[in-house]
Amino acid sequence: MLSAALDWYDAGCSVVRVATDGTKAPAGQWKEYQRRRPGRDQVVTWFADGHPGIGVVCGPVSGGLEMLELEGRAVSEGLVLALREHVEGAGHAELWQRIATGYTETSPSGGLHILYRVDGGLVDGNTKLAERPARDDELTHDDHGLLATKGKRPRRTLLETRGRGGFVVVAPSHGPVHPTGRAWRTVTGTPATIPTITPDERDVLHAAARALDQLPPPPPIPDPVPLDPDHRRGGTPPGEDFNQRATWNQILEPHGWRVAYQQGTRTYWTRPGKAHGVSAVTGGDHGDYLYVWTTSTELPAETALSKWRTYALLNHDGDWSAAAGVLRRQGYGTPAPEPARPVLAPLPTITATPSAAGTLAIVHQPPDTEVESTYARSDDGNALALIDRYGAVLRYCPERGRWLHWTGVRWEWCASGGGHAREYAKRIARALPEDDQAAIRHKARSLGAVGTTAMLTQGRHRSPHRRGPRPARRTPLRVEHTDRDH
Structure with a gap:
């Protein structure tokens, strides 16, 4: 010895x-x-x-x-x-x-x-x-207890x-x-x-x-989902689409990572600044994630990283919203389908006097055109445009706190959330001009729920009011009252 x-x-x-x-x-x-x-x-x-x-x-x-x-x-x-x-x-x-x-x-x-x-x-x-x-046959008494x-x-x-x-x-x-x-x-x-x-x-x-490790991998860090109305309504967010379509080569190679070798479904990578050796792996039996073994990179080690999270860390310092915006402009993500909207009747103009038959004379308006830029870029300006264009087919009843809309045959109550009145407000918002950045910002706000609600709120004071649910006979604005909302 x-x-x-x-x-x-x-x-x-x-x-x-x-x-x-x-x-x-x-x-x-x-x-x-x-x-x-x-x-x-x-x-x-x-x-x-x-x-x-x-x-x-x-x-x-x-x-x-x-x-x-x-x-x-x-x-x-x-x-x-x-x-x-x-x-x-x-x-x-x-x-x-x-x-x-x-x-x-x-x-x-x-x-x-x-x-x-x-x-x-x-x-x-x-x-x-x-x-x-x-394995079960390897368990000790203490193992069984644990x-x-x-x-x-x-x-x-x-x-x-x-x-x-x-x-x-x-x-x-x-x-x-x-x-x-x-x-x-x-x-x-x-x-x-x-x-x-x-x-x-x-x-x-x-x-x-x-590579011979047989433990189940740790669950991936959940991807951040930036506030995205399209996603909430059923669209695909850019990050989720990026996970499906992007390749690890397009994500890692621009930052100096190189493929060391491939074996089966796994790809082994050499980190930037290193001539040889293996620093990370992608793919394998547990999903298409990146596992970095070294602590000598800007990426977190010993955890599962998705393509979207890796892209955001490498290109945007973890600013998920900025990363989502860039990916959206590059064509990633799908918009939400258009929500089901009420079917609007043709937009009529109601004359000031009834016809000889005692009914209202109807003249259909031309298709929507861009809202004139003479209106102020404000909620009140939007409300003025709404009433000027659609006031003939919209009325507000203060006693009920509800809007009415003309169906082409009769007046009906709008749904409590705005219903047809809100759809008319959105038509105004969609037709707003985009002459400069201020106009674009105003249009974007007007198209949102806050903007359309504000337009209708201001419009209450601009609309010719209807009093009560039981209108007098032989008036141009005859309302057939119903307790049902339409």
Whole structure:
């Protein structure tokens, strides 16, 4: 064991002892060896009596050492081959060859350890890369309790790393170091043949490992829906349409993202400013979302982002309304269908005197034309235009607080919400001129519910009033009263 411990030490590793109680933990005080290596004499003292457990501290203290571990369950489920296929599929067959023949070992539980150094010593802490939900036959007593009380199914790790400050038991440790008494065994290489890879190549390995994750993804962040009347009435908002029609290439590539490689329905991406490696993935079995793994971009990491949310973050700093406006101008989204409107009778003009037969003489007006610009751009101006044009077929009854409209045969009450009167008001608003920006703004307001309501409110004082529901006979404005609204 002393010879093996010195081999690890001479290969530049921070070597410590492993406890002999089956916990696989470091023995004694070891935290200082996360920052500095023990002296060679100290290692000799520790292992001269044949101590059965050799441990190595990963990270900068061991020259940027990192260990990628496939748990025994991952090995038995065929994930070694799957990992290799992902790495080679990314165009890095040579990388797999180097790490697979550099230094690998097996653990007593059937796991596989792949050790390598990262050039420059840029090694993160211990990181879980792939997990899956625990199967029923794997549940412990505590797991059953958690599932019963909180409805949470425990996870089982498939692939993870030991990095900065982490600790790993290495071959040929054996005996009481592991609960089974079995040994860690070298598969390929020696401590002296541990390969060095670049940070980008390390990212490729991590991305390939993450691709083997089997946990259900977190639910996507709900997309913001800017205030959009078309959407409320049944139209399709621009963001929703963009999610369906846009491609990730058109969203990401203008901002410096590049496709690293594709595998199945997944596309792996390299972030801006990075020559190689994998920073994010789109697509896959869980929906067409973007998952960013790195925190070195302006996008949130480790969450599901839709195309619409990603576009808004990259192009409009998260201003959803501004993003929706631009997309709408680009042709995304569909307007709401026109609401069902009351069927208006032809717009008649009522003469001041009845015909010889005692009925009202009717003369149909010409089609709507643009409202003259001589009216003030105000609610009162709109009301004047309404009464001047349609006053012959509209009346307001103060006693009832209701409008009446002429059907071409008789006067009927408008619905309580305005009904026909509101439709006439909208005709006025639609015919308003658009001579300049002020006129356009006035027209836009007039077309809205607030504008048409204000027009009708002002029009009450401009309309020739009808008094009560029982008009006198033989007047030009004969009202046939009914208790029903039409």
